[in-house]
Amino acid sequence: MTTPQIDIAAAAAQWLAQFEKALASSDEALLRPLFHADSHWRDVLALTWRIRTVSGQDAVVRALGDGIARGAPSGFAVDPERTPPQRVTRAGVEAVEAIFRFEAVDGRGAGVVRLTGDDGGTLKAWTLLTALEELRGHAEKIGRQRATGEAYARDFRGPNWLDHRKAAASYVDRDPTVLVVGGGHAGLSAAARLGQLGLDTLIVDRWPRIGDNWRQRYHALTLHNQVQVNHLPYMPFPPTWPTYIPKDKLAGWFEHYVESLELNYWPATEFAGGAYDERAGRWRVTLAGADGARRETAPRHVVLATGVSGIPYIPDIPTLGEFRGTVMHSSRYDDGAAWEGKRALVIGTGNSGHDIAQDLQSSGAHVTLVQRSPTLIVNVEPSAQLPYALYDEGPPLEDCDLITAATPLAVARQTHRLITERARQIDRPLLERLERVGFRLDYGEDGTGWQFKYLTRGGGYYFNVGCSDLVADGKIRLVQFGEIERFVADGARLSSGEVVAADLIVLATGWKGQEALVRQLFGDSVARRVGPVWGFGPDQELRNMFRRTPQPGLWFIAGSLAQCRIYSKYLALQIKAIELGVLPRGQELAARGYAEAPASAAGD
Numbered sequence: 097m098t099t100p101q102i103d104i105a106a107a108a109a110q111w112l113a114q115f116e117k118a119l120a121s122s123d124e125a126l127l128r129p130l131f132h133a134d135s136h137w138r139d140v141l142a143l144t145w146r147i148r149t150v151s152g153q154d155a156v157v158r159a160l161g162d163g164i165a166r167g168a169p170s171g172f173a174v175d176p177e178r179t180p181p182q183r184v185t186r187a188g189v190e191a192v193e194a195i196f197r198f199e200a201v202d203g204r205g206a207g208v209v210r211l212t213g214d215d216g217g218t219l220k221a222w223t224l225l226t227a228l229e230e231l232r233g234h235a236e237k238i239g240r241q242r243a244t245g246e247a248y249a250r251d252f253r254g255p256n257w258l259d260h261r262k263a264a265a266s267y268v269d270r271d272p273t274v275l276v277v278g279g280g281h282a283g284l285s286a287a288a289r290l291g292q293l294g295l296d297t298l299i300v301d302r303w304p305r306i307g308d309n310w311r312q313r314y315h316a317l318t319l320h321n322q323v324q325v326n327h328l329p330y331m332p333f334p335p336t337w338p339t340y341i342p343k344d345k346l347a348g349w350f351e352h353y354v355e356s357l358e359l360n361y362w363p364a365t366e367f368a369g370g371a372y373d374e375r376a377g378r379w380r381v382t383l384a385g386a387d388g389a390r391r392e393t394a395p396r397h398v399v400l401a402t403g404v405s406g407i408p409y410i411p412d413i414p415t416l417g418e419f420r421g422t423v424m425h426s427s428r429y430d431d432g433a434a435w436e437g438k439r440a441l442v443i444g445t446g447n448s449g450h451d452i453a454q455d456l457q458s459s460g461a462h463v464t465l466v467q468r469s470p471t472l473i474v475n476v477e478p479s480a481q482l483p484y485a486l487y488d489e490g491p492p493l494e495d496c497d498l499i500t501a502a503t504p505l506a507v508a509r510q511t512h513r514l515i516t517e518r519a520r521q522i523d524r525p526l527l528e529r530l531e532r533v534g535f536r537l538d539y540g541e542d543g544t545g546w547q548f549k550y551l552t553r554g555g556g557y558y559f560n561v562g563c564s565d566l567v568a569d570g571k572i573r574l575v576q577f578g579e580i581e582r583f584v585a586d587g588a589r590l591s592s593g594e595v596v597a598a599d600l601i602v603l604a605t606g607w608k609g610q611e612a613l614v615r616q617l618f619g620d621s622v623a624r625r626v627g628p629v630w631g632f633g634p635d636q637e638l639r640n641m642f643r644r645t646p647q648p649g650l651w652f653i654a655g656s657l658a659q660c661r662i663y664s665k666y667l668a669l670q671i672k673a674i675e676l677g678v679l680p681r682g683q684e685l686a687a688r689g690y691a692e693a694p695a696s697a698a699g700d
């Protein structure tokens with residue numbers, strides 16, 4: 097596919113006009129020529145109230161034409177207030193990329209179309225995104241819609257702002273509409289968006305202090321992605337901040353964020369689970385304070401923002417019980433200082449295993465890293481930054497986020513294949529050194545790299561911030577798990593007969609999926625109903641993430657700071673729409689004409 101030399105703004109406007117005409121007439125014969133055979137339509141709530149991708153010209157045309165787009169969208173036009181149409185290269189393909197706006201039945205929409213030329217030079221859609229921006233009549237309370245503050249500024253004898261805040265956060269005489277479990281960035285992003293839509297939201301987290309989820313991590317931690325990618329909604333990091341944010345700085349920001357955005361946040365509060373009352377349309381859940389006090393509450397929605405990694409996964413390692421030293425899962429490791437001069441075996445070569453091995457080594461421990469399976473290694477700079485090039489191209493953050501959301505799975509996979517290949521070339525010297533000491537490398541399924549490892553299994557890669565160099569230089573010894581014949585009282589005996597002595601064994605063996613957490617918190621039947629969480633489903637979207645799940649009132653949000661910034665908005669819009677009665681539940685959707693999309697014809 098190539099893009100002819102033409103006036104791209106006019107071409108985008110013309111495509112949108114033809115698209116609107118074809119949609120209005122529901123005429124497949126008009127729609128079909130607007131799309132390439134290998135095209136994709138991603139709808140994020142705007143026309144179907146779902147987050148889903150349809151691939152292949154036939155499926156796209158059918159989905160758009162057979163009533164899925166019954167929201168009668170209109171007013172499609174290049175948005176003059178956003179980044180103008182531009183020539184771009186996405187997934188190795190040159191395209192015209194245009195951000196547009198439109199009106200859907202339930203609110204204002206925004207979208208992105210990428211046009212490429214066919215053999216005859218006619219521009220057709222390769223990818224199309226339609227996304228809901230705002231519910232009609234329910235704009236976020238920002239900018240001109242902001243609260244006036246009159247409620248507490250004009251009555252000199254009445255409660256002031258602080259009194260209002262304390263009352264709002266105490267929940268003495270009411271239940272929250274939404275309970276967000278987990279006050280990391282996922283929970284904060286969701287709560288901030290929900291709050292701006294006027295939904296009464298409480299965050300609970302078991303850590304005693306906001307930001308402890310970062311504060312308690314290893315001493316030297318800085319974020320892996322650059323600052324411009326990682327902003328939270330509404331409150332970007334100051335431009336003075338360093339490129340890689342240190343953990344304690346981020347933790348402190350979380351405290352400011354909660355204060356500034358007036359989020360209701362109960363630290364030191366464990367969510368102990370609950371049950372859904374179908375008739376009342378509410379949960380009955382239990383919260384446990386650090387002092388042992390228990391409190392029942394009845395939110396309409398529970399948002400699990402507990403991280404992709406819920407419950408530690410500790411594999412059954414025969415003979416490990418014979419080891420007489422200390423054994424701990426990586427989640428319990430905090431600081432290497434206590435292990436100075438001691439010997440440690442770290443089992444697992446993902447990010448946690450490498451980071452802990454490096455922390456121990458730099459604390460003066462003698463470290464052996466044990467590799468269980470091939471691992472993807474990427475230098476944190478520049479290679480791990482390659483996927484974020486868009487955020488350096490110049491468009492404002494919210495345009496970058498929309499453009500990111502406009503990338504269907506098949507295109508994202510191709511993008512990441514190219515990025516992985518490029519990173520492999522850049523990192524070749526390190527990778528060859530690692531192979532020389534016996535490190536087993538891999539590049540992800542189909543060569544799609546670390547991002548897809550993250551999105552499908554939540555790990556299996558390491559961003560090298562120095563540990564790979566220590567391994568390659570022999571400063572950290574590498575042993576393959578298969579070489580270990582058995583564990584013995586003072587370490588691990590290899591098949592060669594050598595005993596690798598150890599005082600400490602760290603199991604950096606990963607985490608159980610969120611299904612296990614759902615089962616623990618809500619029981620088997622809810623877990624069965626919800627099914628797998630995270631990883632891609634047949635509709636080419638992350639399973640149960642950011643959207644309605646088969647369990648009414650149960651939602652999930654997780655992922656990178658960028659992902660949570662982008663999708664918290666859509667999650668909040670859905671909850672708001674349910675509360676307003678705009679978004680019908682389950683079966684009522686079909687009754688309103690929002691039929692299921694046909695299965696993808698060209699899924700990746």
Ligand SMILES: Cc1cc2nc3c(=O)[nH]c(=O)nc-3n(C[C@H](O)[C@H](O)[C@H](O)COP(=O)(O)OP(=O)(O)OC[C@H]3O[C@@H](n4cnc5c(N)ncnc54)[C@H](O)[C@@H]3O)c2cc1C
Pocket residue numbers: 277278279280281282283300301302303308309317318319320321322326365366367368401402403404447653654655656657658
């Ligand atoms: C070294 C390192 C660098 C990273 N760099 C980046 C980066 O640059 N950019 C990026 O996007 N991501 C980065 N990440 C990955 C990821 O963003 C983080 O792991 C992040 O912590 C995930 O945020 P979260 O809010 O989803 O979950 P978490 O931070 O895990 O927060 C979940 C919270 O839920 C609470 N919780 C869980 N269960 C309960 C319960 N039952 N009751 C009450 N509270 C509960 C926990 O206490 C916790 O505070 C990095 C990770 C590491 C380790």
